[in-house]
Amino acid sequence: MNAITSAIFSCPVWVMADAGVGEVLKEYLDAGGWMMYVILSVSAIGVTLFLLRMFDLYVGYRLNARAFTRRIVDYIEHRRFREALDGCEISTRHPLVFIMKAGLLRSNQRPRDIERAMEKEMFSSLPGLQKRVDLMAVLANTATLLGLLGTIFGLIAAFSSVAAASAVERQEALAAGISQAMYTTAFGISVAVPLLIFHHILAKRVERIVIEAEGGATALIVALTGVAHEEAAQGEDGQLDP
Numbered sequence: 570m571n572a573i574t575s576a577i578f579s580c581p582v583w584v585m586a587d588a589g590v591g592e593v594l595k596e597y598l599d600a601g602g603w604m605m606y607v608i609l610s611v612s613a614i615g616v617t618l619f620l621l622r623m624f625d626l627y628v629g630y631r632l633n634a635r636a637f638t639r640r641i642v643d644y645i646e647h648r649r650f651r652e653a654l655d656g657c658e659i660s661t662r663h664p665l666v667f668i669m670k671a672g673l674l675r676s677n678q679r680p681r682d683i684e685r686a687m688e689k690e691m692f693s694s695l696p697g698l699q700k701r702v703d704l705m706a707v708l709a710n711t712a713t714l715l716g717l718l719g720t721i722f723g724l725i726a727a728f729s730s731v732a733a734a735s736a737v738e739r740q741e742a743l744a745a746g747i748s749q750a751m752y753t754t755a756f757g758i759s760v761a762v763p764l765l766i767f768h769h770i771l772a773k774r775v776e777r778i779v780i781e782a783e784g785g786a787t788a789l790i791v792a793l794t795g796v797a798h799e800e801a802a803q804g805e806d807g808q809l810d811p
Contacts, residue, residue: 601752602726604719608712608753612760615708618701619767626774630698632663634781638788641669645792650676663778664694665785672789680794687786694782698775705768709761716757723750 598605637656644653650673657670671686727746 600749601756602719602723602749604715604722604753605756608715608719608756608760611708611712611715612764615705615712615760615764615767618704618708619764619771622701622771626698626771626778629662630778632659632661632665632781634663634665634785637665638669638785641673641785642788642792645673645676645789645796648796662697663782664691664698665778665782667694668782668786669789672786672793676793680790683793684790687789691782691786695779698778702768702771702775705764705771709764709768712757712760712764714757716754716761719753719757720750723747723753 598609637659641653641656644650644656654670654673657666657673659666668687668690671690672683675683675686723746727743727750
């Protein structure tokens with residue numbers, strides 16, 4: 570067992586607290602070699618990116634989609650189109666609002682034209698929704714591969730030290746090299762797992778927003794089509810009356 574592991578398990582809790590978390594972390598990173606700091610940089614980038622995208626997706630795109638859709642559809646069913654348009658003037662980046670507005674602005678056109686307008690808004694909003702989300706998975710895989718690369722470097726250093734050391738020093742040099750290799754593997758995986766979880770959280774949020782937007786668009790088309798059919802039926806009845 571190396572010196573750091575022995576210190577962690579043998580020292581009392583108050584000794585570790587007195588030493589400081591930062592000092593213990595630095596010793597841990599130094600024990601794994603320079604690759605540990607590269608993995609730590611990947612971790613810092615991933616956490617920062619996650620917090621920024623988390624805030625953007627949960628605050629910037631915040632909207633009670635079900636209540637909003639119900640309100641707009643109710644306006645349409647009562648033929649209050651002006652109020653429906655005014656209802657879309659809310660402070661959010663949720664694509665459902667812009668999709669609804671695009672459909673309402675073309676409510677007097679053919680259903681196919683309305684659908685195309687809403688699809689255009691949907692496609693234009695996707696890049697902003699998916700921005701840097703996939704990068705979380707890339708960073709997770711990068712951390713894992715860097716950990717494995719650090720393991721290879723550690724093993725190379727270990728066997729190189731064994732070849733150059735005397736018979737007495739070989740065992741100690743081999744143990745130190747293998748210990749360094751295992752540190753980088755463990756740290757790489759420890760960074761990759763949270764990053765994968767972060768990616769899953771962001772991806773599910775994006776998926777939910779897209780589902781809400783598609784559901785609202787469908788409800789709008791159904792409502793507009795129903796109103797158009799009612800108006801057509803009323804017009805036919807008026808023509809048939811003597």
